[in-house]
Amino acid sequence: MRKRKALLFEMGRSGRQGYSLPSCDVPEKPLDELIPQNMKRTEPPEMPELSEVEVVRHYTELSTRNFGVDTGFYPLGSCTMKYNPKVNEEVAVLPGFAYLHPCQPDKTAQGALELYYNMEQHLKELTGMKRFTMQPAAGAHGELTGLMVIQAYHRHRDDHKRNKVLIPVTAHGTNPATVTMAGYEVVQIPSDERGNVDLEALKEAVDENTSALMLTNPSTLGLFEEEIIDVAKVVHNAGGLLYYDGANLNAIMGYTRPGDMGFDVVHLNIHKTLSTPHGGGGPGSGPVGVNDRLIPFLPVPLVDKIDDQFYFDYDLPESIGKVHSFYGNFGVVIKAYNYVCMMGAKGLKQASTDAVINANYLSSLLKKNYHIPYDRIRKHEFVLSAKPELKKGASAGDIAKALLDRGFHPPTVYFPLIVEEALMTEPNDTESKETLDAYAQAMEEIARDIDEDAEKVAASPHHTVVGRLDEVRAARNPILRWQKE
Amino acid sequence: MSEKFVHPYIPNSNPKIQREMLEAINVQDIEELFASLPDDHRFKGNLELPKPLLSEASLKKHVHGILAKNQTSSEYLSFLGGGCWNHHVPAICDEIANRSEFLTAYAGEPYEDHGRFQALFEYTSMMAELLDVDVVNVPTYDGSQAAATALRMACRITNRPEVLVAGSTAPNRLSAIEGYLYPDIKVKHIAFDPASGLMNMDDLSGKISKETGAVYLENPAYLGYMETQIQTISALAHQNGALSVAWADPSTLGILKPPSNYEVDLTCGEIQPLGLHMAMGGSRGGFIGSPDEERFIQEYPSRLFGIAPTTHNEWGFGDVAWERTSFANRENPREFVGTASALWGITAGVYLALLGPEGMRKLGENCLKRTAYALNKLSALSGVKAPAIGRNFFKEFAINFDDTNKSVREINNQLMENGIMGGHDLSKQYPQLGESALYSFTEVHSKEDIDCLVSVLESIIRR
Structure with missing residues (x-):
């Protein structure tokens, strides 16, 4: 049964407290002596006043109104929602990590530095790149950092005319925004009929103004670029660099490496490929790896070692500087490190193998009831088109909501843009055959429901904790914060 | 096979x-x-990675071995601050952050992720109260990104290509801001007074022009002192058609006026003090706050959560002005939005809900009074100049050791031998301050802790 959930602001009573600060044991001094005139706050903030137990119950209830990987199948395309091993959570919050200050002298943080160092070696091996920075806090941040490094490289060679970055239409969603932020112009490259980058269009677009091509391989269609060798040649021959968006690395670990494919810069989403939880939208981590010629431009500091002593190396005169207040999301790096240790080379390759088998298996089941464009052997994901269903009266978004009613998290909808009514589906390596069968069954039922009563499907969800949102009312009168009447 | x-x-x-x-x-x-x-x-080869450990027991043994090589504030008395502070993290913050429904979720819609939407809406609402603004975004990666984005927003709103930034801005943050704004926005530094640390108003007046999109200041400054000229700086920005952008530490705002009270347009900062562990500087999130005006709303790249009532008259939540984000506007985006720090937004919300207005006030008082006590004690030590710069401190200040004929490095080494992590060595970041260090005092430092620091320092200096 549906239960109305109160806002924090409707709870509590004046005078309650949920904090237990240490009592102030230093000699008292009047506040007016400590705060300059007119800088003291006069109106207290109108925040709720709650006891500990009220706060715990409120947030615990809210958490039960949320859907995570631990709740159920989460085939969100290009997001690699794999299982997040519990032991990693336990390790990452141990006091030896949680109570570390980023400005401690190197000799007092040898464990942290060693872990960073080890992780860098592992990522280098996994990707075939020469050095990594862990500073970027997520994927898009990695993209921006990578482009800044590329920019610094061209600038260092006094090559100032390169003002364009090429992006295939099947690339990861954040790429164009990143390119704009880095001050470049975006040039979109279409796909050919097999879903590859259109090589002729690429040749046409590449010139002496090309700074880089950003490629997601496998693409968001779940397809490996069959002509990657030629793509790399075309870009490199024009003096451009090749950027690898690692959003979909989960498909190829141990099978091929971006460094061996000729990529100059790589970013990884270790919150995807290396199993760390997505936190409802972060914290993530987007390490950036480069080949030899780009090392001098990486952000400071890098971690190095002399004999057995690890240290932060700030001596990089050509560096782009810092991209994070400190060294990136350390906790996420620890979790990913744990994952690599638990998996080893064999386990990581097995993960990619299973991610690919699962995607091909699930797509073969769904093909019976849905249209899958670019239908060939795929890697880790596939894209359904609900265009035929839309004609019957239910859109991709409606199908997504109908899946919620059946206890499944929906795929990514309406992306990539080249597929109409797209449902980008990534089952990943940590899902059992039984789960995939159950999902296919649910999708089959939805297809049948659309045939019988599309209107009802279009009115989904029917069984979620809240009813359908009144988006018209919300758009007409946006309320961005709670305020006392 | x-x-x-x-x-x-x-x-x-x-x-x-x-x-x-x-x-x-x-x-x-x-x-x-x-x-x-x-x-x-x-x-074709085998990846040269360690053999799979396969068992939790072996993993924990391995990682514990690495862990044992760290020394932390759980064993040492630490006075490090400077952008990452040693505040107490209530147990409930960890508890809620580890609720697996929050932890393992991602980009769900308001239906299956009603809880996350509500928790983040409540976080932004409480932050809005604390900052005394109308709108607060869902957290960015960290405060550095929030500051850079606020400056980018200001330049888009004013359609101007340059920002003036307080020369006293935290060096790491400044480096990151410059990176984010390159190449289309020029960053110029405004000098600060070597004794008071305050912004040099003559330099500001000289540099501000029709090119200036924003003037940026921090309060408290990186070196701990309060900037007392916010109103004047803001007014000067406005007179010249620029916006004012101010960095604020949310832990100060139960007791100090928020920047908006000085006519500041955009407030930004870091939520680490609100219930997030130091974690080697890796548990962070940034905030931006502004008035509820279209010109601001349309320039936020981040998600903004608002109330969207449901068909059943419940509290529902949704994205406000979704079409402005890079999710919706892939072809013509301003800045990206993606995975950032949502979980830390929820956690900071838990912290604010626990403390409430009275707790935030007491937190502020605690920091102020302990810092004042420490300053009083430390300034009495011979050869020690405390403060090294500025006056009016919230939870940190710089100490100069030049007259002790010892370097900060030597002093910190000797403090470590006595179980104390001394302040952050400023000698590289601020050569003009000589042998100085930034010491931070929060609610976790008792009188006994401070007395211990003072007496050990005294004996080191005398040696």
Whole structure:
């Protein structure tokens, strides 16, 4: 049964407290002596006043109104929602990590530095790149950092005319925004009929103004670029660099490496490929790896070692500087490190193998009831088109909501843009055959429901904790914060 | 076919199950699935990674071994601050941050992720109260990104290509801001007074022009002192058609006026003090706050959550002005939005809900009074100049050791031998301050802790 959930602001009573600060044991001094005139706050903030137990119950209830990987199948395309091993959570919050200050002298943080160092070696091996920075806090941040490094490289060679970055239409969603932020112009490259980058269009677009091509391989269609060798040649021959968006690395670990494919810069989403939880939208981590010629431009500091002593190396005169207040999301790096240790080379390759088998298996089941464009052997994901269903009266978004009613998290909808009514589906390596069968069954039922009563499907969800949102009312009168009447 | 092993994280890794699935898709050999990889680019060797540990027990042993090489504020008395502070993290913050429904979620819609939407809406509402603004975004990566984005927003709103930034801005943050704004926005530094640390108003007046999109200041400044000229700085920005952007530490705002009270347009900062562990500087989130005006709303790249009532008259939540984000506007985006720090936004919300207005006031008082006590004690030590710069401190100040004839490095080494982590060495970041260090005092430092620091320092200096 549906239960109305109160806002924090409707709870509590004046005078309650949920904090237990240490009592102030230093000699008292009047506040007016400590705060300059007119800088003291006069109106207290109108925040709720709650006891500990009220706060715990409120947030615990809210958490039960949320859907995570631990709740159920989460085939969100290009997001690699794999299982997040519990032991990693336990390790990452141990006091030896949680109570570390980023400005401690190197000799007092040898464990942290060693872990960073080890992780860098592992990522280098996994990707075939020469050095990594862990500073970027997520994927898009990695993209921006990578482009800044590329920019610094061209600038260092006094090559100032390169003002364009090429992006295939099947690339990861954040790429164009990143390119704009880095001050470049975006040039979109279409796909050919097999879903590859259109090589002729690429040749046409590449010139002496090309700074880089950003490629997601496998693409968001779940397809490996069959002509990657030629793509790399075309870009490199024009003096451009090749950027690898690692959003979909989960498909190829141990099978091929971006460094061996000729990529100059790589970013990884270790919150995807290396199993760390997505936190409802972060914290993530987007390490950036480069080949030899780009090392001098990486952000400071890098971690190095002399004999057995690890240290932060700030001596990089050509560096782009810092991209994070400190060294990136350390906790996420620890979790990913744990994952690599638990998996080893064999386990990581097995993960990619299973991610690919699962995607091909699930797509073969769904093909019976849905249209899958670019239908060939795929890697880790596939894209359904609900265009035929839309004609019957239910859109991709409606199908997504109908899946919620059946206890499944929906795929990514309406992306990539080249597929109409797209449902980008990534089952990943940590899902059992039984789960995939159950999902296919649910999708089959939805297809049948659309045939019988599309209107009802279009009115989904029917069984979620809240009813359908009144988006018209919300758009007409946006309320961005709670305020006392 | 490669050799198989059954891994606890991979349910179909059992060869029998795998065979069933391959048969279902009509594939004889796994290699067929990877046939599209060009042979030249196939990785043929074995990745040189450690052998899989496979058991939790071995993993924990391995990581504990690495851990043991760290020394932390759980064993040492630490006075490090400077952008990452040693505040107490209530147990409930960890508890809620580890609720797996929050932790393992991602980009769900307001239906299945009603809880996350509500928790973040409540976080932004409480932050809005604390900052005394109308709108607060869902957290960015960290405060540095929030500051840079606020400045980018200001330049888009004013359509101007340059920002003036307080020369006293935290050096790491400044480096990151400059990186984010490059190449289209020029960053100029405004000098600060070497004694008071305050912004040099003559320099500001000289540099501000029709090119200036924003003037940026921090309060408290990185070196701990309060900037007392916010109103004047803001007014000067406005007179010149620029916006004012101010950095604020949320832990100060139960007791100090928020920047908006000085006519500041955009407030930004870091939420680490609100219930997030220091974690080597890796648990962070940034905030931006502004008035509820279209010109601001339309320039936020981040998600903004608002109330969207449901068909059943419940509190529902949704994205406000979604079409402005890079999710919706892929072709013509301003800045990206993606995975950032949502979980830390929820956690900071828990912290604010626990403390409430009275708790935030007491937190502020605690920091102020302990810092004042420490300053009083430390300034009495011979050879010690405390403060090294500025006056009016919230939770940190710089100490100069030049007259002790000892370097900060030597002093900190000797403090470590006595179980104390001394302040952050400023000698490289601020050569003009000589041998100085930034010391931070929060609610976790008792009188006894401060007395201990003072007496150990005294004996080191005397040596």
